[in-house]
Amino acid sequence: MDGQTGMKTLKHFIDGQWPSASDAGTFEVLNPLDDSLYANAAKGTSHDVFSAVAAAKKAFPGFKETTPTERERWLLRIAEIMETRQKDLVDCLIDEIGSPVSKAMFEFTKGLTMIRAAAGMCRNVRGETIPSDRPGTFSMSIREPLGVVAVITPFNVPLIKTTRLVANALAVGNTVVHLPSEMAPHLSLIFAEIVAEAGVPAGAYNVVTGMGAEIGDDLTSHNDVSFVTFTGSTVVGQHINEICAKNKTPSTLELGGKSPTVVLADADLDKVMPLAARSIFMFAGQACIGSSRFYVERPIYEEFVKRFTMICGKVGMGDLRDPNTVIAPIISDRQRQRVKDHIADAVAKGATLAAGGEWEGNRCQPTLLTDVSEEMILCRSETFGPVTSIYPIDSYEEGLEKANDTEYGLSSAIFTKDIDKAFHFARNICAGMCHINGPTIHDEAHVPFGGNGESGVGREGTDADMEAMTELKWVTVQL
Numbered sequence: 001m002d003g004q005t006g007m008k009t010l011k012h013f014i015d016g017q018w019p020s021a022s023d024a025g026t027f028e029v030l031n032p033l034d035d036s037l038y039a040n041a042a043k044g045t046s047h048d049v050f051s052a053v054a055a056a057k058k059a060f061p062g063f064k065e066t067t068p069t070e071r072e073r074w075l076l077r078i079a080e081i082m083e084t085r086q087k088d089l090v091d092c093l094i095d096e097i098g099s100p101v102s103k104a105m106f107e108f109t110k111g112l113t114m115i116r117a118a119a120g121m122c123r124n125v126r127g128e129t130i131p132s133d134r135p136g137t138f139s140m141s142i143r144e145p146l147g148v149v150a151v152i153t154p155f156n157v158p159l160i161k162t163t164r165l166v167a168n169a170l171a172v173g174n175t176v177v178h179l180p181s182e183m184a185p186h187l188s189l190i191f192a193e194i195v196a197e198a199g200v201p202a203g204a205y206n207v208v209t210g211m212g213a214e215i216g217d218d219l220t221s222h223n224d225v226s227f228v229t230f231t232g233s234t235v236v237g238q239h240i241n242e243i244c245a246k247n248k249t250p251s252t253l254e255l256g257g258k259s260p261t262v263v264l265a266d267a268d269l270d271k272v273m274p275l276a277a278r279s280i281f282m283f284a285g286q287a288c289i290g291s292s293r294f295y296v297e298r299p300i301y302e303e304f305v306k307r308f309t310m311i312c313g314k315v316g317m318g319d320l321r322d323p324n325t326v327i328a329p330i331i332s333d334r335q336r337q338r339v340k341d342h343i344a345d346a347v348a349k350g351a352t353l354a355a356g357g358e359w360e361g362n363r364c365q366p367t368l369l370t371d372v373s374e375e376m377i378l379c380r381s382e383t384f385g386p387v388t389s390i391y392p393i394d395s396y397e398e399g400l401e402k403a404n405d406t407e408y409g410l411s412s413a414i415f416t417k418d419i420d421k422a423f424h425f426a427r428n429i430c431a432g433m434c435h436i437n438g439p440t441i442h443d444e445a446h447v448p449f450g451g452n453g454e455s456g457v458g459r460e461g462t463d464a465d466m467e468a469m470t471e472l473k474w475v476t477v478q479l
Contacts, residue, residue: 008039010185010209012048013192015055016202022047027211029185032098032329032362033320039096041185044210049177049218052206056148056175057224059203064145064173066201068122071171075119077198078167079112085194089159092187094320097155098329098362101321103283110443111163117445117462118167125172127472138477143470145173146250147226150219152212152240153188154231155181155331156286162191164445165229166205168465174227178207179219181232183331185209212236221247227469230254231288234382234408234454241457252458252468254450256382257288257410259440260403262425264396265297267415269307271437277311279413279439281366284328285386286335288455289411289433291440292383294390295399301392305354305370308390312355312366329362330385339364339385342378346389349376356386380406396421404430409452411440432459 010029011018025043030036042048082089086108093104127141149169153161158180169176180188185207192207208215216236220228221243228251230240237255244251261279263272279291296304316325330336336359343357346369356367364385372379372389379389393399396416403412412431416422426434432451435442443449450459458468 007037008186010039010041010189012042012044012052012209013189013196013205013207014048014052015059015206016196019048021045021210022051027182029096029183031095032331034361039186041182041209044179044208044215046215046218048208048210049215049222052177052208053148053219053222053224055203055206056177059201060147060175063175063201063204066173068125071173072119072122074198074200075115075122075167075171078194078200079115079119081194081197082108082112082115085190088190089187092190093159096186097158097184097331098320099283100325100328102323102325103328107157107159111159114160114163114445115167118164118171121168121171121462121466124466125470130474132476134476136479138479140475141472142475143472145470147174148224149174149176149469150222150225150228151176151178152216152219152228152230152232153178153180153184155183156283158184158187159191160443161231162188164460165465166191168462169469170200170204172466172470174469175204176206177219177225178205179212179216180207180209182209182211216240217243220244220249223247225249227251229460237456250468252450252460252464253456254460255288255454255456256408257290257451257455258293258380258382258406258408259289259291259411259413259431260293260295260406261291261413261415261440262393262396262399262403263294263296263300263304264399264414264416264418264421265299266417267300268417269300269303272415273307273311275439276308277315279441280388281315281326281386282441284330284364285388286328286331286384287441288382289440289442291411291413292378292388293403294388295393295402296390297396297399298392298394301390305368305390308368309355312368315366317360317363317365327363327366327386330364335384336362336364339383339387342381342383342385343367343369343387346372346376346378349373351376354390382408396425400425400428404428407454410455411435411442411451413438413440432456
């Protein structure tokens, strides 16, 4: 904090220290609600990335030898300190990325769960005994950490992603270099303060702030990085995938989505509607698992549209610290223009604006579109705003076919009382996640979270990260 101006000045966290950028460069972090200056942050350079990787590499030999008790204690201590700093974290989520307080509290609570679930991983880094064809041989596998893990997190759920991916990497004995979104650096630096206070050894966790487009490749292509985990756009994810493939660096990529929800005629709309609204309007639709496509059987289509339209008019757009507020500001000018362009293109080409479409400052009203056709951009592209399309279908089979007609495959949902159709959908939807009679927006610490196709590679979660962030070594003993 600048003592004269009161403005936050954010620095890197490398090897337990708080250095400025190597060239003293900074960049502005804006409050998305009104684009006011929130903080000045260190603008990381290649040198800063290399310093952070070197610190993580240096710390790894000692950190991988720490006991489960030590790592468990550190992680549980992180959760304890997080609870004492709840206000700092929640305020940061509100002011840095524009989270309504209800979403900020949801993320804070989920973050605590991620940390505590990771603590449980510490005692499960195990191999197995293996039968051998060689007489007198004892054969076994042991599981070892990979080394330096590069963690790249997005702006929309920075605390959830940071707590999950960083904690899971540390839990199994890896060290971490973290590159947060340039739109959410402060949140990760508060977390770094907490990690340091918890007593985690210097160098085990490092944070470099800066522009991903400028220094991301320096991190993901570094020869001393043993694993990359990235959450963000499909375009950037494909670029990282190519880098990792060239360097034979394993990775998990959680990317974009065009998540469908199918609503059959037997569904209970009293139960469906609030869940449908949650699945697209939480954090103003800035969620890869948000449902931007609804396929509704014709007998209830008009009623579904009518009810959804009424909900749109009641969704809170007030003060972000009001618990009744739901709609957040869209994070940046670039993203706001994308949302506006998608809506304008659809309307110009014949879509019906059933609700919304207008803006209040940097917030887009909850928007419903019908009569959406293939030539419209938002039919297939991810809008990443509080915008969804509703399509009539004549049968369950048509709903499944259209739900699968996409390059993405992240989350999906179906609402029906027909258990046969529900499970047929779960088995046949081309998505990494499926929710029966529940919203597409759902996550837990231990589940395999991730998607197929353009939605990513691999899965996140305690069990999945245990597999991804460690490797097995075969050991034999001749008796």
